[in-house]
Amino acid sequence: MKRLALLTFLFLFALLFFSQASAIERLRLSTTTSTENSGLLNVLLPPFEKLFNLKVDVIPVGTGKALKMAENGDVDVTLVHARSLEDRFVREGYGVNRRDLMYNDFVIIGPKSDPAGVRNAKDAPEAFKWVALKHATFISRGDNSGTYVKEMEIWKMTGNKPSGNWYLEAGKGMGMVLIMCNEKRAYTLTDRATYLALSGTQKIDLPVLFEGDPMLFNPYGIIAVNPARHPHVDYVKAMALIGWVTSRAGQKIIKEFGKDKFGKPLFVPVAVPNP
Amino acid sequence: MEKQLFTIEGLTKRYNGKTILDIPYLVIKKGLIYGVMGPNGSGKTTLLSILSLLDRSTSGRICFDGVEINGRGNDDSTLRRQMAMVLQNPFLLSSTVYKNVAYGLKIRRWKKKKQKQKIEECLDMVGLVGFERRKVHELSGGEAQRVAIARGIAVSPKVLFLDEPTANIDKSNMETLEKIIQELNDKYKTTIIFTTHDLRQAYHLADEIILLSEGKVSKILSRDELKDYP
Amino acid sequence: MEYILIGVWKAFGLILSLDREVFSITSLSLRVSAMATILASVAGMPLGFIIGTENFFGKRVLVTIFNTLMAFPTVVVGLLLYSFISRIGPLGSFGLLFTPWAMVIGQFILATPIIVALTISATQGIDPRVRLTALSMGANSLQTACTMLSEARFSLISAVVAGFGRVITEVGCALMVGGNIRGHTRTMTTAIALETAKGEFAFALALGFILLMAAFLVNILFHWLQEIRG
Numbered sequence: 009m010k011r012l013a014l015l016t017f018l019f020l021f022a023l024l025f026f027s028q029a030s031a032i033e034r035l036r037l038s039t040t041t042s043t044e045n046s047g048l049l050n051v052l053l054p055p056f057e058k059l060f061n062l063k064v065d066v067i068p069v070g071t072g073k074a075l076k077m078a079e080n081g082d083v084d085v086t087l088v089h090a091r092s093l094e095d096r097f098v099r100e101g102y103g104v105n106r107r108d109l110m111y112n113d114f115v116i117i118g119p120k121s122d123p124a125g126v127r128n129a130k131d132a133p134e135a136f137k138w139v140a141l142k143h144a145t146f147i148s149r150g151d152n153s154g155t156y157v158k159e160m161e162i163w164k165m166t167g168n169k170p171s172g173n174w175y176l177e178a179g180k181g182m183g184m185v186l187i188m189c190n191e192k193r194a195y196t197l198t199d200r201a202t203y204l205a206l207s208g209t210q211k212i213d214l215p216v217l218f219e220g221d222p223m224l225f226n227p228y229g230i231i232a233v234n235p236a237r238h239p240h241v242d243y244v245k246a247m248a249l250i251g252w253v254t255s256r257a258g259q260k261i262i263k264e265f266g267k268d269k270f271g272k273p274l275f276v277p278v279a280v281p282n283p
Numbered sequence: 284m285e286k287q288l289f290t291i292e293g294l295t296k297r298y299n300g301k302t303i304l305d306i307p308y309l310v311i312k313k314g315l316i317y318g319v320m321g322p323n324g325s326g327k328t329t330l331l332s333i334l335s336l337l338d339r340s341t342s343g344r345i346c347f348d349g350v351e352i353n354g355r356g357n358d359d360s361t362l363r364r365q366m367a368m369v370l371q372n373p374f375l376l377s378s379t380v381y382k383n384v385a386y387g388l389k390i391r392r393w394k395k396k397k398q399k400q401k402i403e404e405c406l407d408m409v410g411l412v413g414f415e416r417r418k419v420h421e422l423s424g425g426e427a428q429r430v431a432i433a434r435g436i437a438v439s440p441k442v443l444f445l446d447e448p449t450a451n452i453d454k455s456n457m458e459t460l461e462k463i464i465q466e467l468n469d470k471y472k473t474t475i476i477f478t479t480h481d482l483r484q485a486y487h488l489a490d491e492i493i494l495l496s497e498g499k500v501s502k503i504l505s506r507d508e509l510k511d512y513p
Numbered sequence: 514m515e516y517i518l519i520g521v522w523k524a525f526g527l528i529l530s531l532d533r534e535v536f537s538i539t540s541l542s543l544r545v546s547a548m549a550t551i552l553a554s555v556a557g558m559p560l561g562f563i564i565g566t567e568n569f570f571g572k573r574v575l576v577t578i579f580n581t582l583m584a585f586p587t588v589v590v591g592l593l594l595y596s597f598i599s600r601i602g603p604l605g606s607f608g609l610l611f612t613p614w615a616m617v618i619g620q621f622i623l624a625t626p627i628i629v630a631l632t633i634s635a636t637q638g639i640d641p642r643v644r645l646t647a648l649s650m651g652a653n654s655l656q657t658a659c660t661m662l663s664e665a666r667f668s669l670i671s672a673v674v675a676g677f678g679r680v681i682t683e684v685g686c687a688l689m690v691g692g693n694i695r696g697h698t699r700t701m702t703t704a705i706a707l708e709t710a711k712g713e714f715a716f717a718l719a720l721g722f723i724l725l726m727a728a729f730l731v732n733i734l735f736h737w738l739q740e741i742r743g
Contacts, residue, residue: 021547034697036611045711067611067692068707081600082610183712206712238600240608337649364651374642377664386660387650438651 033062035245036083038075040154042182043087043228044068046201046274052261056252062245072152078102078231081238085246089154089228103231105247107254110262110275111227114158116218117186117203118144118195126195126217133165135218140166143174145194147185150177158226159197165223189214199226201266201274208269227278230254254279287346288313288442288474289334294343296329296498303329304340304498313441314472316464318479318489325495327478328371328446334476335368335444348441364391367440371447373431380406380422380430381415387438405433409463425456429463436467443467445477449484461488520718527719534696535720539727542700545613546681547731549620550628554673557625561632561672562662576633582626591689594619598690611692616700619686624676631672635665667739674735681728701727 043049044066053064067074067083071090078086079102087109088094097103116126116135124142129135139146148170149156163170176194178185182202189196190212200219206212230250235243252258259277266274277283289311296304304326311317311334319327332338334345336352345353352362367387375383384405388398406412409429414422422430428448435443445464449457465488467473479485485492486506494502527535564575596602598609598618609615643664647657662669684702691698693707701724708717 021544041707041710063697065611065692065694065697067694069692181710183710187712187714202711240600335649337645360648360651360653363648366649366651368649370642370645370649374640374646376643376646376660390650390652390656434650 033242033245034065035062035085035242035249036065036067037085037087037249038067038069038073038077038083039087040071040074040089041068042153042155042199042202043089045181045183046205046266048201048262048265048275051265052253052258055257055261056249059252060245060248064249070151071154071157075102078233081233081241083233084241084243085230085232085249087228087230089226090157091227091229093157094229094231098231102234102237104234104236105250106229106231107250108278109228109230109253110259110277110279111225112199112201112275113219114155114197114224114226115200115203115216116195116197117189117212117214118217119193120213120215122217124195129218132162132218132221132223136162136170137166137168139195140168140170140175143172145174145176145192146170147176147178147189147192147194147196149182149185150179153182154226155182155197155199158224162197162223186212186214204266204270204274228275256280256283259283286313287311288348290344290346292344294333294345295341296326296333296338297341302498304333306330306343306498306500309493309500311442311474311476312491313474314468315490316468316475316477316488318477318485318492319495320479320482320485320492321495322480324497326498327495330495331368331444331446331476331478334442335366336363337368364438365441366444367435367438367442368444369428369431369435369446369448371450373428375419375422375427375430375434377419379415380411380417380419383419383430384433384437386434391438401437402433405437408436408466409433410459425452425459428452428456428460432460432463436471436473439471440473442474442476445475447478447480449479449481457484464488516714516718519715521722523715523719524722528723535723537696538699538701538704538720539723541613541698542681542702542724543727543731545616545687545700546620546677549617549680550624550673550677552617552621553624553628553676556621557628557676558632558662558669558672561629562636562658564629565633565636566658566661576630579626579630579633583630585623585626586685587623587683588685588689590619590622591686594622594686594690610690611694611698613691613698615690616687616698619690620680620683623683623686624680627679628672628676631675632669635668635672636661638668639665670735670739674732677731678728681724681731 039049049066053066057063067077069077071088071093074086074088075093075097077083078097086103094106098106116132118124118126124138124144126135126138129138148159178188182198183206185196186198186203186206188194203212203216230253232243232246232250233241235241259280260283262275262277263273263283266272287310289309291306291309294304294306294309295302319330321327329338333340340353343353344351347362350362376386381402384402385398388401393401406414409432411426411429411433414426419427448460452460464475468475490506492504493500494504564572594615595610598604598607598615600610609618639661643661644657647660652660682702684706687700688703688706691700691703693699693703701720705717705720705724708720
């Protein structure tokens with residue numbers, strides 16, 4: 009009797025476990041955590057999935073890892089925002105048909121009191137220079153993310169490498185870094201999307217102190233994994249996705265995203281500027 | 284030859300350089316009750332272990348009901364299934380009385396219905412009717428021993444071994460035990476071999492007594508002869 | 514402090530509203546970990562039993578190895594597995610990466626050493642008389658092994674629970690080889706990691722409480738299983 013009960017339980021369990029493996033086609037997209045966290049993909053992908061009757065598996069990791077996965081052929085297409093790394097990726101033959109998709113921007117946030125006077129800087133490098141001079145606490149991503157890459161570009165422009173007790177490398181995601189900044193009343197470079205999203209649910213007492221420098225533009229690119237390198241990747245479906253997100257319909261979604269929640273859109277479409 | 288259950292020839296057991304048993308010749312007849320007596324260290328338990336195939340002899344030839352068993356040790360479960368052993372401190376599996384008595388039958392793949400019948404019978408024989416659902420840790424020493432015996436007789440063995448069955452129990456339990464052994468022998472003609480310290484006990488129960496001393500058989504007495512023994 | 518209270522509140526809200534996404538990730542967590550634990554038990558228990566009962570050359574080394582594997586960091590297991598099942602790895606053609614099965618394999622690797630190590634110690638803790646009793650009742654080697662394992666059942670169930678506990682709470686491996694894909698390979702733990710990284714502490718805590726409750730229910734189930742078999 010008990011044996012029967014146990015067997016029934018195991019059988020039902022096995023049934024439940026395996027029933028989830030659906031026969032639907034899947035397309036694998038690697039992207040950054042900040043892109044996923046913005047919530048854009050939750051709005052941008054479903055119409056595509058419906059149109060082509062497939063499911064897009066979004067794997068959110070750091071920029072470096074997203075590209076690495078594409079390099080290894082573990083995904084079919086990748087969407088990141090680190091232009092120099094993307095260019096190298098294509099140059100080395102791992103990706104093909106790169107399209108500019110959209111951009112958002114980075115902003116410098118910090119304590120309301122603004123001890124370094126970042127508000128008055130004329131460009132991003134100057135803002136950083138003043139932070140360094142004042143030894144004001146600055147928290148860096150410290151990973152290979154797009155944000156970190158951009159941060160390093162700016163530091164390079166100042167001519168000095170940041171170091172000292174005031175410069176903290178967190179090695180964490182953007183959300184965590186923002187919370188740390190809040191705790192420590194520190195400066196940091198952040199993408200606007202994550203900042204807006206988090207300000208909604210947490211009390212981030214750090215206002216935007218500097219924005220608008222073209223250097224702070226954060227362009228996103230979508231690249232298909234080269235089928236010549238990895239024959240098994242679903243190149244056709246990858247191209248369909250690229251087609252969708254750069255189409256008038258897709259770009260319109262990008263243009264509208266964030267308006268209702270944050271008052272202003274989070275991203276600016278570039279493939280079709282006025283969809 | 285027909286009536287011989289065990290025929291032992293040239294049996295020795297050596298361990299760590301010490302000779303524990305040295306029996307040139309011994310016959311155990313079917314249907315009798317044997318008491319094996321001797322002081323501590325005389326080899327009683329070892330003899331029982333070897334006969335019940337739980338231990339191996341160092342040399343010698345042993346026949347069990349016409350089949351040679353020497354040197355087989357624990358490999359042959361078919362032979363061992365014709366025997367049953369009740370250890371000195373009987374070890375019961377941690378569950379209910381019923382499941383313990385059923386153990387031997389479960390191993391022999393008896394059908395559940397037949398098991399139930401047999402178990403009731405055996406519990407009745409050892410005077411533990413109604414004890415089926417009792418948990419083993421709730422039993423007294425005497426009750427536990429009777430469960431072990433019930434377990435042993437459930438499989439209708441040709442021979443039942445009991446190692447110091449009366450060592451740790453009180454007088455009333457002792458009498459119950461003697462009754463059980465007697466009934467078993469009368470009703471089923473099971474050969475019974477037990478070890479003991481107690482001469483009076485041996486006298487009471489056994490048809491024949493084997494006296495062991497330092498691993499050697501010093502004397503074999505039949506019941507009548509016992510009367511003359513001081 | 515606020516986070517905790519908001520977290521508990523959110524947890525109830527999510528459960529009562531039968532939030533689909535939360536349901537889906539809880540279900541995936543339980544399925545993956547349960548499957549991994551079952552496989553690890555099937556592989557690990559017989560292995561642990563054999564190591565625990567047999568004596569062979571290098572036994573102590575093997576036991577030490579398993580004990581050490583118990584402390585294997587989950588991320589490292591994830592990394593190693595990733596290198597094997599990635600497209601450019603030796604097992605790449607199976608397409609296992611970023612599927613629930615990859616997570617099952619990873620957790621299997623994590624759970625097995627625990628179950629083996631605990632089974633070894635459970636086996637060594639079995640009263641030696643169990644084996645003797647089984648043999649004396651005529652059990653063959655397989656039946657004897659089963660009887661011994663049955664006597665150790667409480668310790669063995671603890672071993673399984675320990676294995677399950679290790680895998681249902683792990684994050685590093687699931688994240689690495691699962692990919693944290695929404696609706697496909699996102700488990701409770703990887704979702705918590707994601708939400709925490711986003712700064713959504715209250716939501717992360719809510720998920721944490723739900724995970725705790727799910728694990729609690731599983732442990733109750735195990736406890737019930739112990740009762741009915743005991």
